[in-house]
Amino acid sequence: MEYSPNSIEEKWRVWWSENGTYKVSNDTDKPKYYVLDMFPYPSGSGLHVGHPLGYIASDIFSRYKRLKGYNVLHPMGYDAFGLPAEQYAVTMGVHPAASTNENIKRYRSQLDNIGFSFDWSREVKTSEPNYYKWTQWIFLELYDHYFDTDSNKAESIDALVKRFETNGNADVNAATTQDNTFTSVEWNALTPKAKSDILMGYRLAYRKVSTVNWCEELGTVLANDEVKDGVSERGGYPVIQKPVLQWSLRTTAYAERLLNGLDNVDWSDSLKTQQRNWIGRSEGARMFFNVADSDKTIEVFTTRPDTIYGATYMALAPEHEYLKELTTTDQKAEIDEYLTYVNTRSELDRMSDVKKVTGAFTGSYAINPMNGAKIPIWIAEYVLAGYGTGAIMAVPSDDERDNRFATKFGLKIIPVVDKSEYEGATLDDKVGKMINSDFLNGMEVKDAITAAINKMEEMGVGARKINYKLRDANYSRQRYWGEPIPIIYDADGVEHKMDISDLPLVLPDLDDFKPTADGKAPLAKKTDWTNLPNGFTREVDTMPGFAGSSWYFLRYMDPDNTEEFASPKALAYWKEVDLYIGGAEHAVGHLMYSRFWHKFLFDKGLVPVDEPFKKLVNQGMIQGIIEYMYLKKEKTDGVSHFVCSKIAQQEGGKDSDKFARIPVNVDFIQEYGSVDSYLDISSIKRFIDWRPDYADAIFECGKGIFQNGVFNATNGSTDSHLFTESEVGKMGKRYFNSVNPDDMVDRYGADCFRMYEMFLGPLEQAKPWDTKGIEGVSKFLRKFWALFYNEDKWLVVDEAPTKDEFKVLHTTIKKVSEDIERLSFNTCTSAFMVCVNELRKLDCHKKEILETLVVLIAPFAPHAAEELWHKFGNESSVHLGTYPIVNEDYLKEDTITYPICINGKKRATFDFASDASKEDMEAITRELEVVQKWAEGKSIRKVIVVPKRMVNVVVG
């Protein structure tokens, strides 16, 4: 029979499901192996071809490990809470639970189509109460603990309270924002509210003021993603940074352990580097500057205490707590004006716009603790409240940004480091000899740093300190579609945790998912839910997206447990994720949060290891081509005005303020993805059908204008191309460029789709989707099939294979196994192609070869392999079989052909016996005719023999 995937694939998917082929037991003697995918957020547009890339890779690896005799846990679930479902609810009135369930159904059918070996009985959905019960429980555990720096782990708040009651806090070393010292007597005399406030400074889940993006016109808090250039993406309204009391997680407490833990995991160096940079450990000093004519002291963190004598001004973050007190009457207007400006600036704007130097003078002065110099205190947006202490001592002579600032505002610059001995050193380089620096003069920077800190400690004006860029994670969202935070407040505003027996705190139904007029979370509207009979009120913020995804991998181990998040037995067996595959876009965020949660659970003795993911691989993103149209920001005669991208280019293109770029559905585009992609008249009409709001828009093409159904050509031209701009980028709903895997599976079959995705390129590399190449893989599968079948005839014969046939097979086993181990699936695919090409040349149809080949290819093409496996008369699944072993005897060669190079250039080849020694090879090489010829009149200086590679003769 012909290879026709559609007729066999569905059959085997049903068979696997009915036979429970992929059901995983926690109860077995087999060694375990845990292969995890980053579970998807079920978006409204369904899976696109980028999603399955990692899933296919992990599925191949799981099937491989199963064949190798492991008990493999390979689960799947859904990260089901999230903003898009809520936005959809706000605009379309569909309950997020309903749309999410619809999306999950669609995802499931798409996933099923690809033939994954997931154990669906372990499915996890983060939006299910029986799951988020435990998310809430972990949150309360975090709330109930603080980080003790003496024991270097989380300890219970109850124990801390006992210490306060007996000894106060003087001998407590903890990760805390609490810097007042109190005695037991003082503590015991405090009101419950005051005690609660102090404990907030210790808890791992705590409340503090942090800012949100607030859009007055839309009456809502916006995600960073919804803000572009300081205005809302929707409608273009102003967005300001508004301070709100919110929950946070004290991730910083674990900074050092998060950093050290990286040494013990098998992740790529680039990924570890990204995590290390995100944690951003830096050594330096904290220093205290008194404010002139005030009792205030400003704390700064600096990595360059050596440059203290060059500190000519001080810069505070505009959010600094002392700003009010420091601003003089004269300067108030200027400061207020500046604050209004800063309010419109996102953190990203503030970091990236370094060329723009802005700031304002408070009118106050600080005293340099080392020499008593009076230096002005400014506020500047380049100082971020969240980093260090939100205040810096500025040294314009040795810091690029400070230098620009000082130059612009005419502030003093005192050179303190002489770099004349270091050619090419930049301002920021930590090299040179100290000058103008009193006792530091003449020292090298490195020594001066130590000397300066020692002196400051002696004088009591500073101390050695390690600072981290890592910030505590904001844990509050003013949203509906997330886990409710199980906290209630009494009449005094003191928070209380809910009783564990009352969990889960189920998210109540709402009809209207908009926030309240004053920006409170939607749940605030549900007064019968928020107001409890005893006068207490509920927290109305919900948890962020990362809450549910920070521990889901533990739930798969024991998904139906109602007593614990997972049983100790299940946790002890599965232990940790052995291989985690997921997108590089999660390289810091999700992985950092999961590791933090896991370390906390480890401290509690609830998980057996302190790092959750042993080996981690980021698959590269499959990109799509995004097609943009240029829209003039200002309407022409009251209607929208689109401009051909080639015309827009001449006026500055995307960098110009004149244009907005809007993504177009790529289905309308001619010459999609090329430099000359365009819309013709009929595609413009389709565009208008799609976006009726642009029905009367002007479309300015290269050679004419299209409007209201009529094309007016200039110079009688018929060329009506409206060029669009193609850009490689994310595939997704917002760019209208998704390719649905179902279409590929319908057309080519799941096995072909799977192999093609792997064949596209290295797993870790980003690559644009291109449907064209899939024909090659399809052709390969037909050729593979043709080894077994000729039309309706089963060709396989029971003859003993030849040496050559064995060699082809075992070369392939070796290559494929090695490549699977290093996750190089693209080269596996081409190894199979080579193998099939060679077997065809040998006209091989031998059972012993082909049956082994079927097992070998089973992880890649599970359906075809299963079909053929059963044709061989086997009754159990090929996927529960045994992986073939390489027999090296078939791979041996008698001679190896070496290139003979003269001075690095290949001049001849020579066959050496494969077991020849280096010395023999050198001796033979020296006598070769070519070598003699090239060495004529010169001497042979050296002969380099690289076994199995080449021979190089150096003459001269």
Place this chain on the structure above:
RNA sequence: ACCUCUGUAGCCCAACUGGAAGAGGCGCAUGACUUAGAAUCAUGAUGUUGUGGGUUCGAAUCCCACCAGAGGUACCA
């Protein structure tokens, strides 16, 4: 702006630890089969390894600078 990664034939990519620039596929060209096309089979052409420097007997690979693209930058997921 900062952090991370990538750049090899018209295109997707191989080249493992520094050792012959080429495995596989797409596309293209020619031939076979065919009335023709499709499918299939056979054959084979294409190079400043992004640019410039350095290290080395030898560099796609290591180092430095630059250019281009992608991902992340804490409320998209």
